[in-house]
Amino acid sequence: MKILRSALVPIIAVVLALLAGALLIQLSGSSPLEAYSALFEGSFVGWERFGTTLEKATPLIMGGLAVAFAFKGGLFNIGGQGQLLFGALIAGAAGYGFTGLPWIIHMPLALLLGAAAGAAWGAIPGVLKATRGAHEVITTIMLNFVAANAAEWLCTKVWRKPGDILVRTPMIEGSAEIPTFGNIPLGFLIAVAFALGVWYLLQKTTFGFEVRSVGLNPSAASYAGISTKRIVILTMAISGFLAGIGGSIETLGVLGRYEPGFNAGLGFDGITIALLARTNPIAVIPSAVLIASMDASASLMQFKAGVAPEITDVIEALILLFVATPIIVRWFFKSRQGEEISFGANWGSS
Amino acid sequence: MNNQQAPLALEAVGICKSFGPLVANDTVNLQVEKGQIHALLGENGAGKSTLVNILFGLYKADEGEVRVAGKKVEMNSPHDAIEHKIGMVHQHFQLVPVLTVTENIVLGDEPTKKGGVLDFEKAAQEVEELGKRYGLEVDPRAVVEDLPIGYQQRVEILRSLYRQADVLILDEPTAVLTPQETDHLLEVLRSLTAEGVSIIFITHKLREVLAIADKVTVMRRGEVVGATDPKETNEEGLAEMMVGRSVVLRIAKSQATPGNTVLSIKELNVLDDRNQSALKDFSLDVKEGEIFGIAGVEGNGQRELVEAITGLRPIVSGSILMGEKEMSGCSAREISEEGISHIPENREKHGLVGPHSVADNLVLNRYFHSPFAARGIRQTEAINEEASHLVEKFDVRTASIHNPARTLSGGNKQKVIAARELSHDSSLLLAAQPTRGIDVGSIEFIHQQLVNERDAGVAVLLVSAELDEILSLSDRVGVIYQGKLVAIAPTDEFTRIQIGQLMTSGNS
Numbered sequence: 039m040k041i042l043r044s045a046l047v048p049i050i051a052v053v054l055a056l057l058a059g060a061l062l063i064q065l066s067g068s069s070p071l072e073a074y075s076a077l078f079e080g081s082f083v084g085w086e087r088f089g090t091t092l093e094k095a096t097p098l099i100m101g102g103l104a105v106a107f108a109f110k111g112g113l114f115n116i117g118g119q120g121q122l123l124f125g126a127l128i129a130g131a132a133g134y135g136f137t138g139l140p141w142i143i144h145m146p147l148a149l150l151l152g153a154a155a156g157a158a159w160g161a162i163p164g165v166l167k168a169t170r171g172a173h174e175v176i177t178t179i180m181l182n183f184v185a186a187n188a189a190e191w192l193c194t195k196v197w198r199k200p201g202d203i204l205v206r207t208p209m210i211e212g213s214a215e216i217p218t219f220g221n222i223p224l225g226f227l228i229a230v231a232f233a234l235g236v237w238y239l240l241q242k243t244t245f246g247f248e249v250r251s252v253g254l255n256p257s258a259a260s261y262a263g264i265s266t267k268r269i270v271i272l273t274m275a276i277s278g279f280l281a282g283i284g285g286s287i288e289t290l291g292v293l294g295r296y297e298p299g300f301n302a303g304l305g306f307d308g309i310t311i312a313l314l315a316r317t318n319p320i321a322v323i324p325s326a327v328l329i330a331s332m333d334a335s336a337s338l339m340q341f342k343a344g345v346a347p348e349i350t351d352v353i354e355a356l357i358l359l360f361v362a363t364p365i366i367v368r369w370f371f372k373s374r375q376g377e378e379i380s381f382g383a384n385w386g387s388s
Numbered sequence: 389m390n391n392q393q394a395p396l397a398l399e400a401v402g403i404c405k406s407f408g409p410l411v412a413n414d415t416v417n418l419q420v421e422k423g424q425i426h427a428l429l430g431e432n433g434a435g436k437s438t439l440v441n442i443l444f445g446l447y448k449a450d451e452g453e454v455r456v457a458g459k460k461v462e463m464n465s466p467h468d469a470i471e472h473k474i475g476m477v478h479q480h481f482q483l484v485p486v487l488t489v490t491e492n493i494v495l496g497d498e499p500t501k502k503g504g505v506l507d508f509e510k511a512a513q514e515v516e517e518l519g520k521r522y523g524l525e526v527d528p529r530a531v532v533e534d535l536p537i538g539y540q541q542r543v544e545i546l547r548s549l550y551r552q553a554d555v556l557i558l559d560e561p562t563a564v565l566t567p568q569e570t571d572h573l574l575e576v577l578r579s580l581t582a583e584g585v586s587i588i589f590i591t592h593k594l595r596e597v598l599a600i601a602d603k604v605t606v607m608r609r610g611e612v613v614g615a616t617d618p619k620e621t622n623e624e625g626l627a628e629m630m631v632g633r634s635v636v637l638r639i640a641k642s643q644a645t646p647g648n649t650v651l652s653i654k655e656l657n658v659l660d661d662r663n664q665s666a667l668k669d670f671s672l673d674v675k676e677g678e679i680f681g682i683a684g685v686e687g688n689g690q691r692e693l694v695e696a697i698t699g700l701r702p703i704v705s706g707s708i709l710m711g712e713k714e715m716s717g718c719s720a721r722e723i724s725e726e727g728i729s730h731i732p733e734n735r736e737k738h739g740l741v742g743p744h745s746v747a748d749n750l751v752l753n754r755y756f757h758s759p760f761a762a763r764g765i766r767q768t769e770a771i772n773e774e775a776s777h778l779v780e781k782f783d784v785r786t787a788s789i790h791n792p793a794r795t796l797s798g799g800n801k802q803k804v805i806a807a808r809e810l811s812h813d814s815s816l817l818l819a820a821q822p823t824r825g826i827d828v829g830s831i832e833f834i835h836q837q838l839v840n841e842r843d844a845g846v847a848v849l850l851v852s853a854e855l856d857e858i859l860s861l862s863d864r865v866g867v868i869y870q871g872k873l874v875a876i877a878p879t880d881e882f883t884r885i886q887i888g889q890l891m892t893s894g895n896s
Contacts, residue, residue: 244761247748255741260700261732262752263721 045321048314051360052328059353063345073343077350080335087334089221093292095323095330097122099229100284101308102315102322103236104160104277108174109317110240111273112253117163117178118281119305120185121156125282126289127189128155130296131197133210133289144213145290149228152286153279159185160278161271168267174274182305190298197296206297216291225291229323232283236319249273281305310358329354394421396458397586398443398474398555403452405438412438414610415452420555425577425587427601427618429594431630431827432798435610436590437479440557443588444476445469456555475548476557481540485533490515492532493547518549523576537686538569545576556580557588562596563825566685567855567888574600592630592828594623595856606630631829639835642843644863646675648711650816650847651697656706658689658696666692668871670706676815679838679848681862681879683855685891689871690851691733694820697849698730699723710816724753729809733820733851735798739805742794746786747775749793750808774811782807783833799830806837817841820851835861855887869894 060070081091101118108115115121129152136144163177190205199208216225240246251259252269260266284304289296311329315321332354336347400418404411412435420426430436441447443454445463453460456472463469469476483492490512501507512528519525524542532540541561548556558577562570577587577600591597597604598618605615606629614629627635651674660666666689674680684690695701697708699720708715710726724730732738740749751760751771759770775789784803786796793804802822809817819838823831838861842848852858858865859879866876867890874894875882889895 242766243764244756244766245764247755247766251741251744251752254743255737257738258741258752260720261698261730261738263719263724265719265721 048316048321048325048361051314051357054360055353055356058356059349062352063343063349066345066349068343068345073339073345073349076339076342076345077332077335079342080338081331085221089218089223091327091331091334092221092226093218093223094334095326096223096225096229096291097284097288097304098307098311098326098330099226099233099322100280100287101305102311102326103229103233103308103319104279104281104284105308105312106315106317106319106322107236107240107249107280108273108277109312110253111249111269111277112256113164113167113270113273113277114175115160115163115178115274115277115281116175116309117160117181117185117278117305118308119303120178120182121159121278121281122285122288122305122308123185123189124159125152125156125285127192127207127285127296128152128282129214129286129289130207130210131192133214134197134208134295136214137211139211139213141213141215144211145216148210148214148290149216149283149286152289153282156282156285157275157279160281161275164271164274167274168270186298189296193296193298204297207295209295210290214290215294216287218291223291225287228283228287232280233319233323236280240319245272281308284308307354310354313361314357394423396420396455397422397424398588399455399458400439400443401453401455403439403442403454404450405435405442405447406450411610413442413449416607416610416612418443418605418612419615420586420588421603422554422586423581423584424602425581425589425600427597427604428588428590428607429592429597429604429626429630430607431592431829432825433609433827434607434630436607437559438610439607440476440559440588440590443469444474444557470551470553473552473554474557475551475553475555477541477544477548477559477561479559479563481544483532483540483543485531487532488528489526489530489532489535489543489546490528492543493528493550495547497551515546515550518546522546522549522579523572524549537564538566541565541573549580553585555586555588557590559590560592561589562591562593564686566892567884568892570596594626597626598623608632627828631827633829635828635832638860639832639839641839641861644678644842646678646863647845648676649673650676650711651849652707652709653697654707654709656693656696656708657704658692658701659704660689660692666871667696670871670873672866672873672876674816674847674849676845676847677842678863679842679850679861681858681865682849682851682868683858683865683887683891684853684868686853688868688891690820690868692871693868694730694733694818694851697723697818698728724812727813727815729812729814729817731802731805731809731817731819731822733824735801735805736794740793740801743792745790746779746784746793746796746804747771747789749804750775750778750789752808753812754808778807778811797827799826802826802830802834806834810837810841815846817846817848818851819848821853822850823852823854823857855884855891858887859884867891 063070063073080087082088101122104118104121105115129148132148132151159181162181163174166172166177167174193205193207197207198205218224240250248264248269251264252266256266307329311322311325314325332350336350339345340347396419398420400416403413403416405413416439418439428436438447442449445465445468448464454463461472490508493515494511499507499511515528524546526539526542532543561573565573581587589601601618603615604618606613608630653670653672656667656670657665658667670693682690692701696703699718703716713726715723715726741752751774754760755766760767772789779786779789782803784807785800793801796804822834838848838850850861862879864876865879865882866873867887869890875890
């Protein structure tokens with residue numbers, strides 16, 4: 039009952055978005071029914087397509103977890119993009135840089151180095167917030183640009199294979215690859231494991247309790263002896279860690295190397311997904327699969343129903359709009375009254 | 389019609405108002421005569437504010453009607469209320485801090501010269517005259533945010549008078565005032581009634597009701613439980629009407645037997661949020677087995693003192709000793725573990741994580757201790773067991789320990805905090821405004837707990853703006869004025885008047 043109630047707003051939002059999308063498809067002269075059946079077929083019918091959907095869902099789950107975890111701690115991490123990108127780059131470098139290691143060591147090492155890079159990148163805004171009071175929304179946005187350009191420089195000047203005309207790292211060693219079993223990517227299973235792990239961390243551990251307390255009421259948390267500065271830094275670092283894992287899996291399990299621009303927008307989709315999941319780590323999984331299914335089937339939809347692939351972007355945006363609207367309204371209303379706003383309090387209620 | 393009765397200025401007839409399942413007003417009747425001071429008495433959540441908000445047009449009644457001078461009127465907005473010459477001073481002032489006194493007063497009804505040009509000069513003169521006439525002098529050109537809170541209240545009252553209010557509703561007006569300011573306000577209200585203004589005066593302070601009201605209506609759980617002439621009753625009688633049972637207004641306590649010094653503060657200097665000096669060479673000793681009360685008008689360094697002791701605010705210089713141990717520079721966690729319990733002044737903001745369950749809030753300062761946690765994993769069973777035990781012991785009224793703490797009433801929230809802090813093994817208890825805004829029954833309970841702690845040998849530092857609370861509980865009293873302790877003495881060596889003077893001027 040409780041689960042059903044908290045899922046109500048997201049489900050209504052998805053239904054409304056699909057209805058509005060149907061109207062748009064109708065207006066553009068195609069059949070909504072055909073389009074949506076192609077959408078379903080393109081993402082779920084057949085193991086191969088299903089596998090592709092899961093593969094696309096993987097970085098979205100990690101990006102969604104990163105944003106959701108930060109929300110729980112009362113922080114709005116818009117820097118998932120930069121953290122994910124750094125994770126992908128460092129995982130790529132570690133994937134080709136270390137040679138002669140067995141898979142059981144090389145793959146996890148590359149994965150964790152990528153995650154550590156994401157964590158370090160995420161910790162920067164955390165430290166800035168804890169020590170200087172800089173708002174994380176501003177700093178994470180700025181660091182996204184720094185990450186993109188720093189990665190490009192590293193790719194061009196440091197890690198590019200001599201003679202390669204494209205800006206990218208060399209292919210990773212086979213021992214660093216994250217394999218796909220049949221059609222099910224191992225990376226997806228790793229992401230699911232992280233979703234469960236994040237849920238456990240938040241709900242069952244004293245550390246998770248501290249994070250949630252700081253997210254819901256930082257002053258009461260500090261009065262209770264919790265160091266809010268420490269929690270802010272750790273929350274951002276863990277958030278970056280999760281995004282970094284997403285980037286690493288993309289490099290090690292899908293692309294086999296780091297190329298700038300591969301992940302345009304992945305980090306931002308994390309915000310959509312975290313909101314759709316109402317910051318619940320478990321709910322991040324179906325939310326990510328939903329968004330991934332639209333990406334996966336956009337081309338089939340165009341082929342079969344003649345619908346422009348951009349329509350899926352519109353539907354995604356509408357979902358976000360419908361999910362976020364009551365929250366935004368409440369947030370705006372509260373802030374007008376001069377109350378202290380905690381994102382965690384409003385968005386972490388599931 | 390009863391011929392002896394003065395004409396009615398304002399009347400509420402059969403008012404009903406529900407918020408979801410909560411019935412805030414159930415067939416409430418209120419009759420305010422012309423020139424009468426009508427006290428509306430009741431605990432928090434009794435429905436007083438709902439009623440006056442309906443009278444002022446902020447809420448719409450589900451049933452019933454409002455009559456002004458005997459005629460039924462539609463109150464759909466404050467605008468209607470103002471049209472009918474009703475004014476209201478809210479508990480939280482509705483002033484624009486950056487505007488001047490005059491600008492605030494004329495806001496919504498600005499005087500203009502020809503061509504629509506604002507004419508503040510004329511308005512300022514009117515405000516000045518109005519202030520002189522009613523003993524509410526305030527500089528019409530001063531910016532509101534620079535004024536002390538008592539003067540801001542004057543601005544609020546003047547605003548209603550400027551609009552020629554016949555009925556003035558005051559929601560807990562004395563909560564923010566010093567004893568002297570309170571006395572002055574009561575005088576002002578008297579002089580207003582002499583000119584035919586009727587006053588509805590919301591309060592939970594029994595003494596004020598007896599001092600000034602011509603009539604008192606008592607509310608409990610959304611219903612009017614009685615209307616009486618204050619001359620025919622006393623504090624105990626009113627308290628009993630309010631709570632529905634007899635209450636002990638003054639906790640009986642034995643002579644204190646102070647022991648060793650637990651807390652010793654020496655020449656402490658602390659800054660406030662704006663980096664201004666808040667405590668100046670502040671020294672204080674609190675001994676085990678005594679309640680030391682700090683009396684003072686709010687904003688004289690009390691908050692900074694409590695935060696400095698608990699490690700929440702850095703200190704500039706000086707020392708804070710717990711027993712022999714220097715605590716300045718320690719983290720809040722270290723200090724709490726050293727044995728300091730703290731009932732914070734702002735329970736919503738600092739005392740509770742509202743969305744957390746009652747159980748989680750009850751262990752908020754101990755969640756990491758065994759048996760509530762083992763190797764970093766929370767032990768839900770142990771937490772729930774402790775929570776159930778505390779809820780019973782401290783009589784916290786909640787349907788479940790799993791309900792969010794924010795759903796509790798003010799008194800029950802305070803009981804949750806008290807339960808948590810008092811079950812924390814400590815040698816010093818800091819209680820800041822421990823009974824602010826809670827019901828009489830809960831006040832009685834909290835006061836008893838403080839005395840129990842004292843009798844168990846705990847050093848209790850009580851910070852309160854309620855002089856009655858300080859006087860009835862403390863064994864020794866210190867008066868804080870502008871960040872300095874201006875007087876310390878055993879409680880019985882002070883009179884109420886002396887403390888009041890020390891609080892407002894620093895000398896008696």
